Amino acid sequence: MTDRPVRVRFAPSPTGHLHIGGARTALFNYLFARKTGGQFILRIEDTDRKRFVPGAEQEIIEGLRWLGLEYDEGPDIGGPYRPYRQTERLEIYRQRAWELVERSAAYPCFCTPERLEKLRQEQMRNKQQARYDGLCRDLDPDVAARRVAQGERYVIRFKMPRHGVTIARDHLRGEIVTENQYLDDYVLLKSDGFPTYHLAAMVDDHEMKITHVFRGSEWLSTFPLHVQVVRAFGWEEPVWIHLSVFLKPSGKGKMSKRESAETLKDGYSIFVKDMKELGFIPEGVLNWISLMGWGVPEDDVMTLEKMIERFEIDSLTPSPAAINFQKLDHFNRAHIRRLSTEDLARRIKPYFLAHNLAVDDDQLLRVVPLLRERLVTLDDCLAFGAFFFSETVEPAPEELIPKGLSAQQAAQIARRVYAILEAVPDMEPVHTEPPLRAYVEESGFNVNQVFGLVRVAVTGQRVSPPLFESMAVIGREKVLERLKRAGDILESMS
RNA sequence: GCCCCCAUCGUCUAGUGGCCCAGGACGAAGCCCUCUCAAGGCUUAAACAGGGGUUCGAGUCCCCUUGGGGGCACCA
Numbered sequence: 001m002t003d004r005p006v007r008v009r010f011a012p013s014p015t016g017h018l019h020i021g022g023a024r025t026a027l028f029n030y031l032f033a034r035k036t037g038g039q040f041i042l043r044i045e046d047t048d049r050k051r052f053v054p055g056a057e058q059e060i061i062e063g064l065r066w067l068g069l070e071y072d073e074g075p076d077i078g079g080p081y082r083p084y085r086q087t088e089r090l091e092i093y094r095q096r097a098w099e100l101v102e103r104s105a106a107y108p109c110f111c112t113p114e115r116l117e118k119l120r121q122e123q124m125r126n127k128q129q130a131r132y133d134g135l136c137r138d139l140d141p142d143v144a145a146r147r148v149a150q151g152e153r154y155v156i157r158f159k160m161p162r163h164g165v166t167i168a169r170d171h172l173r174g175e176i177v178t179e180n181q182y183l184d185d186y187v188l189l190k191s192d193g194f195p196t197y198h199l200a201a202m203v204d205d206h207e208m209k210i211t212h213v214f215r216g217s218e219w220l221s222t223f224p225l226h227v228q229v230v231r232a233f234g235w236e237e238p239v240w241i242h243l244s245v246f247l248k249p250s251g252k253g254k255m256s257k258r259e260s261a262e263t264l265k266d267g268y269s270i271f272v273k274d275m276k277e278l279g280f281i282p283e284g285v286l287n288w289i290s291l292m293g294w295g296v297p298e299d300d301v302m303t304l305e306k307m308i309e310r311f312e313i314d315s316l317t318p319s320p321a322a323i324n325f326q327k328l329d330h331f332n333r334a335h336i337r338r339l340s341t342e343d344l345a346r347r348i349k350p351y352f353l354a355h356n357l358a359v360d361d362d363q364l365l366r367v368v369p370l371l372r373e374r375l376v377t378l379d380d381c382l383a384f385g386a387f388f389f390s391e392t393v394e395p396a397p398e399e400l401i402p403k404g405l406s407a408q409q410a411a412q413i414a415r416r417v418y419a420i421l422e423a424v425p426d427m428e429p430v431h432t433e434p435p436l437r438a439y440v441e442e443s444g445f446n447v448n449q450v451f452g453l454v455r456v457a458v459t460g461q462r463v464s465p466p467l468f469e470s471m472a473v474i475g476r477e478k479v480l481e482r483l484k485r486a487g488d489i490l491e492s493m494s
Numbered sequence: 495g496c497c498c499c500c501a502u503c504g505u506c507u508a509g510u511g512g513c514c515c516a517g518g519a520c521g522a523a524g525c526c527c528u529c530u531c532a533a534g535g536c537u538u539a540a541a542c543a544g545g546g547g548u549u550c551g552a553g554u555c556c557c558c559u560u561g562g563g564g565g566c567a568c569c570a
Contacts, residue, residue, distance in 0.1 A: 013570050048569050113568070129496045130566060155568050173499070182497050190568040197570050221498055221565035244500085245563065251505080253563075295507050300519060317507075319500050320563055327506070327520050337533080373533045451529035463531045
């Protein structure tokens with residue numbers, strides 16, 4: 001059926017933040033489009049006025065842009081099938097709904113919400129499945145038309161076959177057979193004139209010539225309906241691909257609002273908008289979400305290009321996947337490590353600037369190689385390397401004293417190291433390391449004691465990038481200054 | 495309650511009837527390297543949910559049970 005050029009779409013509703021589940025749906029759409037040379041479309045499904053969140057559309061667009069998932073048609077860039085916002089297509093849905101009425105595949109329903117609520121209560125009480133009882137289903141079409149003309153409030157319902165079965169085909173699961181008796185006469189057009197998803201999405205997918213529908217498996221339960229609607233119109237069906245859902249890290253259920261908020265405390269998030277601030281890079285996030293619900297044989301650290309190359313809809317998996325933030329860390333770190341020096345420098349510079357550190361670009365370029373393999377998230381650059389750019393460091397006095405030594409011995413080491421480094425032509429490791437190692441030898445202290453002290457003295461911290469390389473970047477003046485200061489502190493303690 | 499979907503190491507997964515005493519990755523443990531922290535290298539522990547079939551042969555096909563998930567709206 002897919003001799004048509006591939007056209008796929010990501011169709012979120014602007015009702016909240018763009019989360020990783022949505023991002024992954026967008027990713028798979030994107031990968032498939034790029035893989036096949038087809039088009040990737042962004043469509044905004046904003047027909048629910050009650051849940052509409054102002055700004056949500058913008059957040060979706062920004063999120064996709066940040067991730068690098070460029071679309072070919074969309075509300076902000078237009079395209080041959082515009083508009084791409086459903087509230088701007090209301091007339092189309094209204095006409096299509098009535099087209100179905102004319103084909104006797106749908107009917108106007110005048111039942112009030114109150115009556116439906118009562119009906120539902122009663123069915124629940126009798127432990128029956130809650131569904132429409134079909135009161136308006138067999139109304140005379142002329143009578144119905146007259147009532148509509150008179151301005152009575154109505155919805156349009158789909159006339160679901162009462163008997164037989166509906167066979168729908170999901171690409172990952174095969175045929176899904178549902179007995180029609182369990183299906184309902186779903187509302188297609190609401191009384192406010194807005195369509196429901198069931199109508200709008202089917203109409204748009206058809207009009208926009210969508211060939212493959214990637215969507216969350218929460219749509220599986222209404223899948224038979226959608227297939228029925230498409231068939232009632234006599235349209236060609238797209239290939240349906242229902243993606244697995246994301247479960248919380250424990251694997252028990254989906255993440256709640258509260259749980260989502262709490263992950264932020266641990267430095268993680270399921271919302272794309274938070275990722276940048278948490279120091280994650282698009283490459284890492286993309287790689288992470290791509291591997292939930294997609295089985296790649298080997299070498300799973302991939303760039304977008306690599307993903308496009310390897311993407312196959314047949315290797316998508318239907319089972320739910322638990323979110324694992326440790327993997328986010330892993331992929332983020334792996335991709336940071338792959339960044340060029342210039343690129344990484346550009347990305348971490350803002351973090352230093354935000355902390356009022358004067359960043360010299362040449363110096364930054366020398367810092368990056370020392371930091372690169374130590375960063376899990378971009379903001380780790382501060383914990384690891386703020387001392388490179390700060391005027392002074394504030395070592396904790398007790399940390400200056402190596403294990404097993406007295407303050408006096410420590411002071412002696414600091415003074416001696418100062419003297420050795422002062423005598424050396426520059427701070428390059430070839431000049432600093434040999435004499436200091438020689439000193440370790442003759443002094444009888446061990447490397448950890450001596451280098452540890454120097455590390456705390458010049459970096460202000462116990463953990464840092466390699467000492468000698470770091471000193472070379474810090475520069476002679478600051479190194480000596482900091483060593484002197486450490487010596488002073490230690491002397492005052494002894 | 496009813497309907498639908500899913501089911502391999504803790505997690506993400508490979509596996510499409512014999513190549514599997516089940517492979518990779520994350521995480522864990524240990525060793526090596528080492529100026530700290532990382533990175534890197536090597537090694538180890540760790541799974542076919544249970545029960546019935548089908549078959550010469552089942553992780554792979556069928557059924558049941560169990561577990562998990564989703565849905566039962568004039569929300570998407």
